[in-house]
Amino acid sequence: MRAADAFTIKNKEITSIDLMESASMAFVKAFAEEVPDHETSIAVLCGKGNNGGDGLAVARLLKDKGYTNVFVYLIAFSSKVTEDYTANLKRLEDLWFPLVTVSKAEDLPELKEELIIDAVLGSGLNTELDGEYKLLAQRVNALNRRVIAIDVPTGFPAEGELRKDSVYLKADLVICFERPKINFFFPESAQAMKHFRVVSIGLDEDFIQKTSSSYQLAEALDIRGLVKPRESFTHKGTYGHALIIAGQQKTMGAALLAARACLHAGAGLTTVSVPESGLTAINTALPEVMYLDRADLQPDTLEKFKAIAIGPGLGTGKETADILKTIFQLKVPLVIDADALNVLGNSPDLLEQLPSGSLLTPHMKEFDHLFGAHQSWWDRLETARKKARELQSVIILKNQYTFIIDQTGDVTINPTGNPGMAQGGMGDVLTGLCASFRAQGYSAKEAAVIACYLHGKAGDELAETEISVAASELAGKVSGTLKGLIK
Ligand SMILES: NC(=O)C1=CN([C@@H]2O[C@H](COP(=O)(O)OP(=O)(O)OC[C@H]3O[C@@H](n4cnc5c(N)ncnc54)[C@H](OP(=O)(O)O)[C@@H]3O)[C@@H](O)[C@H]2O)[C@@H](O)CC1
Ligand SMILES: [K+]
Structure with a gap:
């Protein structure tokens, strides 16, 4: 300046x-x-x-x-x-x-x-x-x-x-x-x-x-410039097939929230892989969403997806590590969140195998577990810039102002969002949004910027009339908010 x-x-x-x-x-x-x-x-x-x-x-x-x-x-x-x-x-x-x-x-x-x-x-x-x-x-x-x-x-x-x-x-x-x-x-x-x-x-x-500045503030105009309008003669295949691997018997809600957000953000098809005990919940709550058995998470079944998100409510056990090993062999864009991040934090060897172009969505604790403890946010952001370059991946470092760090180490700051959104499940919704935009063909950085801005903006709109915003409500709101943003 x-x-x-x-x-x-x-x-x-x-x-x-x-x-x-x-x-x-x-x-x-x-x-x-x-x-x-x-x-x-x-x-x-x-x-x-x-x-x-x-x-x-x-x-x-x-x-x-x-x-x-x-x-x-x-x-x-x-x-x-x-x-x-x-x-x-x-x-x-x-x-x-x-x-x-x-x-x-x-x-x-x-x-x-x-x-x-x-x-x-x-x-x-x-x-x-x-x-x-x-x-x-x-x-x-x-x-x-x-x-x-x-x-x-x-x-x-x-x-x-x-x-x-x-x-x-x-x-x-x-x-x-x-x-x-x-x-x-x-x-x-x-x-x-x-x-x-x-x-x-x-x-x-x-x-x-x-x-050239390493820091950019995301603005509504940027989102308008990034989001492609829906053309005539397009069909569900045009907008990609996203897979969400999430949830355990007691954390099924995380999977439902991510899938709900993915659906409402416009993925052509959304499939969720949860334990079989979650099937009824999926069919009842999200009839548009399809189901994939955990046993079917094999390379030949997975190649067809346009994006895979993994982590919410998944647990940090061997099953998560095994699924990560499988999906790291694919050429499908990945979104890595929550327990999947913690598993990577536990095993640096696996982190080294992360495919480039992946999207990581840690909050502060997950970030420090992955890359070491930090005394200040300045240092944390510097590490994020270094790691995003090394991993050739995009990191969404979640905070009141979320930082999106691209593969060159440049930072986009997201200004949307409000304290009314301080509730469980918000991160699961963000993961679903990232998966949706990745499946629709946006780059990791574009998907991250659109998802973060939209997530906060939908929350801001809800907070105009509500003290607190529930994650499932936010997930249902994003399509209308996106329409408003690109008008
Ligand atoms: N540039 C422009 O065209 C425009 C600029 N604008 C305005 O100018 C502001 C920047 O002004 P500025 O550069 O004169 O510096 P400023 O903050 O007033 O302080 C300077 C003095 O502080 C001293 N000092 C430094 N650290 C210190 C410390 N720890 N403890 C004690 N002293 C310390 C330093 O001493 P030195 O170390 O150099 O001996 C120096 O004497 C900017 O914020 C905006 O308000 C607008 O008008 C728009 C147009
Ligand atoms: K001052």
Whole structure:
């Protein structure tokens, strides 16, 4: 993003001070939606870099907009200032704006304001906070006021490991410029911020698009671009035959959920392989779904499938390992989940035989069981990027924001989904969706991106009217949600 700033200034005939003005205006517009009451008393804490420069411009623009109680505190711990900071300070001084200079954290007065705007440090941060900045952050945190940060919370690195003992100036909301930072998507970011929103500041979009970044945020438009419309004269054979190998006598529900999702996501045919005791349940609950006896899981029977998903409720015993050995010999695209992942975690030799182009769908525990324990999500994601390249497979690392890591190590972040979906069976549904899209001929990465986005989006739609979302309900909803996405 810093490169995009520089490119825009150079090529769009916009000066850096005007870009700062544009960023500050975008901030103020979003701020006004969040804090509509113009009487709110606001303290703007400004460091001496460009983040502080934004803060000074924001204070002036808030006044212009009719906010009557805006107070500026100049956090003067450093002797260095930027040019645009100085220019914005002059603009404020010309308006006789009252300014309080804070040379040491202990000099910060007992702030009376209801709301604090954090413009102390932004993306220029080069190491974790210590000294006066750390003391300042701790003092402000202790006030327990509502804090809205400009671009990033002070002390929060845009990328790299988020250490548990780091100190940040905690924000309720971050209004950040142009693109979210990768570290916003890790659970550890909760130590520094509750929510974020992104505002456009007019950076050169072509440049951003062309600049290769290892991280992409999935958007509805991407899904529209990926999903192929259904053409006339197509038939069930066009949309592939998926097989789901899942369930034991006491975990039949997992198989039913995966099969249900596979069916509703549009596979031409769905077959499920469960113990025979599950046959009645399949016939009753999912009359469209066919059954394959476990004894028939042999290479010549399996070659005909366009995708095979394995794992939900399957158990971690020898049977699962044996089935994995069989399907690893085939040329059929695979989706590996749950107990099948745990079996691979138990046997590295078998993991080495994983066919390229497979799709793995671990949650954090399954991931760490497969590839070793991790202290931070940054490290976990780095391992996922390495392993996806080594295995030439796609990894869906499930989390509040799910990461989809492709064979080149690039990461697509899925933004859909909500806490209402925190219920058992959701992973089984996702596996069914992956199998369905793989069977329909999508690549492992395409299938993963469509499945994750659709899964969360269907959940979001249900959560508009429901506190919690049941997995079976979600599985039944995906077809309608997909239709809405591609309209
Ligand atoms: N580029 C653009 O065109 C636009 C940029 N914009 C805005 O600029 C922000 C980035 O501004 P920035 O690059 O000036 O850095 P900023 O975050 O203000 O801090 C710089 C100072 O912090 C210091 N410092 C670093 N780490 C430290 C630490 N741990 N503890 C203590 N000090 C530390 C560092 O000192 P140094 O290490 O260099 O001696 C330096 O003096 C960005 O977030 C956005 O808000 C928008 O206006 C849009 C246009
Ligand atoms: K900040």
